Amino acid sequence: MNAYRIKGKGRVDQRKPVRFSFNGTTYTGYEGDTLASALLANGVHLVGRSFKYHRPRGILSAGSEEPNALVGTDRGNGRFEPNTRATVLEVFEGLNTTSQNHWPSLKRDVGAINDAMYMLFSAGFYYKTFMWPKSFWNKVYEPFIRGAAGLGKSPSVPDPDTYASRHAHCDVLVVGSGPAGLAAALEAGRSGAKVILADEQAELGGSLLSEGEATIDGLSASDWVARTRAELEGMANVTLLPRTTAIGYYHQNFLGLCQRLTDHLANPPANAPRERMWRLRAKQVVLAQGSIEKPLVFDGNDRPGVMLAGAARTYLNRYGVKVGNSAVVVTSHDSAWFAAFDLAQAGVRVPAIVDIRHTVSDELVRRARALNIEVLAGWTVSGTAGRHRVSSVRVNPVSRGGQVGPARTINCEAVLMSGGWTPTVHLFSHTKGKLDWNEEQQMFLPGERTEESRCAGAGNGHFGLAEALREGAEAGAAAARDAGFAARESSYTVDGDFPCTGVSNRELPSDRDAGRAKAFVDFQNDVTAKDIRLAVREGFLSIEHIKRYTTNGMATDQGKTSNMNGLAIASNAVGKAPPSVGLTTFRPPYTPTTFGAFAGYNRGELFEVTRKTPIDSWAEANGAVFEPVSLWRRAWYFPRSGESMHQAVARECRAVRQSLGMFDASTLGKIEIVGPDAAEFMNRMYTNAWTKLAPGRCRYGLLLGEDGFIRDDGVIGRLTTDRFHVTTTTGGAARVLNMMEDYLQTEWPELKVWLTSTTEQWAVIALNGPNARKLIEPLVEGIDLSDEAFPHMSVAEGKICGVPTRLFRVSFTGELGYEVNVPARHGLAVWKALYEAGQKYGITPYGTETMHVLRAEKGYIIVGQDTDGTVTPEDAGIGWAIGKAKPDFVGKRSLSRSDMLKADRKQLVGLLTSDPKLVLEEGAQIVDDPNQPLPMKMIGHVTSSYWSEALGRSVALALVEGGRARTGKVIHVPMPGTSHTAEVVGTVFFDPEGKRLNA
Known part of the structure; x- marks a missing residue:
């Protein structure tokens, strides 16, 4: 044991x-x-x-x-x-x-x-293999590839864990808690700045946890880490996040941090989250991520027991584990010598240090010989032996001219290799920061930055302990000062810090001519040096192409140990410097991250959060049946005891047409557009004219995409000369706001306009029917509701039931209608008051299905149902909403394209079935002749279809090729079992004169 x-x-x-x-x-x-x-x-x-x-x-x-x-x-x-x-x-x-x-x-x-x-x-x-015969792909190749692809077995049951998320802000974020990171956090913390220090390891300290001999200010590395950590823990303005990986660095100093909370616990607390995703905005960022040791590339470098020298030192000094009783060190860098010294002092036999450099430090050689370690400078490794674990290593002398001498075998239980170190520049690269090639060190280093950030320590190419502490302190103090705090840099006295030099960015020469040699570059994907040179011979000269052809760097480690070696070999094969071959792109996340961490709380019933209006609880208590509309739960219809859906909807329709109905319209998208250029902005966005619309008046607004097709619509009220209240469809609210923001920021940044989403701010109660005015007149203050003072398509601000309101006189039913907008917190109370006061008129709450029937009777479209992304205003029969004299608006130029003007475009028309009791299926296809051979030519489809209680028959809307020219003609609608006939008519079925808008 x-x-x-x-x-x-x-x-x-x-x-x-x-x-x-x-x-x-x-x-x-x-x-x-x-x-x-x-x-x-x-x-x-x-x-x-x-x-x-x-x-x-x-x-x-x-x-x-x-x-x-x-x-x-x-x-x-x-x-x-x-x-x-x-x-x-x-x-x-x-x-x-x-x-x-x-x-x-x-x-x-x-x-x-x-x-x-x-x-x-x-x-x-x-x-090359799976190209022929083509018929084999589906039956042979694809099943085989799918069976062989992937690593590990996927879970077979749902993940029972919970995951948390948190938003946070800080003055200074420090990523990495090695010497540079701790020094940076210390200086920033002492300034009073709010500091967060994150590190992916379980214990703060980074490389200092593996340091065997260096001292800082007279303390051992371990003691200095303990003292520094204690000071940071004592600062109320500092938050320490161990087990936390900074997975992505995005624009404006926004970072994603994934914190592991309970993976290390045998019995985690009940309901404790497994991981937490931090979404963090920092004023300043210090990147102190350190560096990653590079393997050497030689035959058999993948055998168990062959590992990185720095890793062996970590296992020894941090975990008290020797990786073997005997270990040969193979290196081109000074740092591996210190691993050999630590192992030898701990009782591990180190037969030899094999350094491919011909010249090494005299001090290193002296220390090695003092520990009875043979030094083979100017030697290389040509292979290893052993089945399931390395048992020996084969080494050869190499002349300065590159000739390889006779081999020698050294028995060992471990081979420790080091080809130098690669600065961890991943997060810096996420921000599109420029990387500069350092020819002397043969590495890419952070260059011109794009964010408020600094790099320090080994991640900035400074590998010495004294350098890392100095640069970390400077970066932390400078970040605090830029965040608005007074800070200074501390200095540190370091003893035992030897300069680490040496670099090798090429594979060792011994594998080139050995036919069966396998010198691995990407260990997980089994990419060898031969594979990379083969890719170059086959014409792939960019590292991005070589990467995809060989899969080098495409494994789950994202090439952390393989990218630089692959680049060096490729550049050698191409005969150009590494920057000429290119650099692969570092993308988030930095390490593999669970889907659960990204989802956070959004799983199960919370995966897509159901939004409810302030009136939802009343609807539920009064027996409403609900349906999902976009992200909202909306009352579909309100059945009474024993009623079917058809009966309930018919009753609700009768109530609206004959007396009074009330409808919860709170889900309508609402956007406040404010500013001296608000009217000009509206003019450019919407098809209609807005500059001459008087305050207190409303207008139907139609929004197109650049392609000229309908994107959204809604009633828009002008409250003052510089303020518009814009409504959108329920499902289009976010999309419309994003579209407006895009144009405002990228196309018209000179306009002085502010956009604010107010969808959740206002509860909206729609009152429709001949008695609507009678209901609200005694309850409204400050607004004259007469036809003369407050005609159809008006808006005014006042009070209702003592609550501030924006009252619109609009109608989506064709009846006298008002939309009562009140602050959301008062929505339920006002609804109840209106319902109570409306009992004398037989007020009836109605749902979305009734709303659909009533609007269809009037030919009012619903964007997304009666349009499909290819419908223009003329197609929909609302060409009147286009400002003909307007010089421009979004989509105007597309409307003049020849295809947009064709007479046979699909146009919205009404349909009356030959059998008045037949309700067509929505989505049913339409044909000219049901007896034509298969496949039939479809000329359109049914978009909306309902039973109309007011008309005593069914009505439907449809998109039909050249539809308006077919008025009075018969079309055919195949449905299961038979084909039905219908007459093409206009889209307005009820009250075509619009008299009922004034009751």
Whole structure:
């Protein structure tokens, strides 16, 4: 048990053992372990199989960049997740994990036959293999590819966890809690600024948690971290967020942070969320994300037991785990030497440090020899041996001219490699910040910024501890000052901080001529150096094309350990500098993120939140049947005892036509358009003329898209010379506001106009029927309701039932009508008062179905039902709403296109069925001749169809080719069982003169 654990070393609590299982075997770790560190402590290196070749794979890294050690995680009670990185998964009592991508077992995988047949699976093999014969695609190729694709098994039951979300603001956000991040947070926090410090690891400290010998201000790295963390925790203006990954950096300093809350707990509190998504707006951002160590590319570099040197140092100093009893270090960078020193001092045998550079620091060589480590400078690695774990490494001397000498084999249990470090510039790149190529360091570094941000430490190319602390302090103080706070930079005294130099951005030369050699660049997708050079030979010269052809960098790790090596090999093959070959695009999220975290509370019944009006509770209490309309729940009809829907709607229609009905119209979209240029803005947006509309008057507004087709409509009232109250369709409210904002910000920024959504501000009660005026006259104050003072299409402000109101005299039924707008908080009270006062007139609440019938009788269209995105104003019979003298409006030019003027366009017409009792099916197709051969030519379809109680027969609206020219003619409507005939008529069926608008 824990044969590779060093007693008393590391930051895990060795007094608290934790049992967990991997592939059915129970192991013991300690509180503070990750799955990777606990497996390594138990001598387990083989953890999975690669995607394409099914090669044995072990743990490569110690962080979120891990490409190999992906496991299925079962937390019990249906909590299963595939592709969890063992390097960031904290162990807890009862954790159950399994390896992936193999059958029947991890050690004996049938899929490994792909490794023996690797010549068939070179780069782009799928583009070449599955092209012929074409008939095989659906029956053979696609099922095979679908079966082979993907890693891990998807969950089979719904996710029982809950996920939270939170919006937050701060003065300074610091991403990363290594030396630069802690120094930045400290300076910003001391200034009094509101600071948030986020780090993806469970413990703040970053690379300092793995530091073995350096001191800061006379304290060990560990003690300095503890002191700094304690000071930050004591600041009320500082929020610390461990286990929190900054997944995306968006415009105007908006960032997404995903916080893991309970994944590390064996028994999370009931109903506690698993993760929380922070949507954060910061005045200033300091990016201190550190850097990622690059693997070296050589034959057999993917064998279990071959890992990054920095990871081995982390497992030793942070977790107290040695990755083997003997380890050979292979490097082109100074940092790996310190890993060798720490391992040797902990009792691990280090036979040799193999450095491909011919010249290394004398101080490093001296220290190595003092620890009995052989130094092989100017040597390279040409291969490894071992089946499920590395057992030896083959090394060769390389002359300065590049000639490779005879091989030598060194036995070992681990090979620790380092090709230098790559600054983590992902978040900086999300903002489209410019990356500059540093020729000396052979890396991309943050350049010109686009947001209020700063980069510090290793993420900015400064890898030394003293440099990172200095730059972090400067960045934190400068960010606080730019946020409006007085701040200064502290200085730090660092001892034992050796400069880290050396870089290698190419594969080692030993694999080029060895026919069976496999030198891996992308470990998860099995992309080799040969694959990248093959892509170049086949004509792919841009790294973006090479990436897609080889799949390099397209795995779940997004190329964190492979992109730079792939770029270096490609540039070498092309014969150009890396910047000439290009750079792949970093996109959010930074690490794989659960769908649950993005959804947050929006799942189940909350996935699409049902919006309810202030009057909804009354409708429910009074027996309403509801229907969904856009995101709203609306009363469909109000049945009385024993009534069917047809009977209830007929009764509601009679009540409106004969006396008085009331309708909840609160869901109408409402937009306040205010400003000295409000009328000009309206003129440009809508088809009608608005400059001459007098305050206190309303007008029907028609909105088109650039294509000339109807997008929305509604009644618009002018309250004052610089203020309009715009109504939209229920489903179009957000779309119309977005469209207006788009034009205002991009096309007409010179207009002084402000747009405000007021949909939820106003409750709207529509009163329709001959007795509507009689009902509200005694209840209204400050408004003369006479026909002369307040004619149809008027608006005025006053009071109703003692409540402020915007009263519109408009009608969507053809009857005398008013729309009472009152503040939403008074909506229910006013509804009840009107209902009570209307009892003398037999007032009847009606729902959306009755509203549809009444408006159809009058030929009033509903956008989205009687239009389908291809209907112009002329098609809909409302060409009168176009301001003919207007020089321009949205969509005007499109209306003059030849296709828009064709006589055979589909036009909205009315239909009267030969059988007056027959109600046509909405959506039913229309033909000229039902006996024509199949397939029949369809000339249109039914858009609206209802039983009209007022007319004692059915009515329908339809879009028909050349419809108005067919007036008086018979068309045919095939429906299940038979075909029906109908006469084409005008769209107004009831009160064509409009007399009833004045009762």
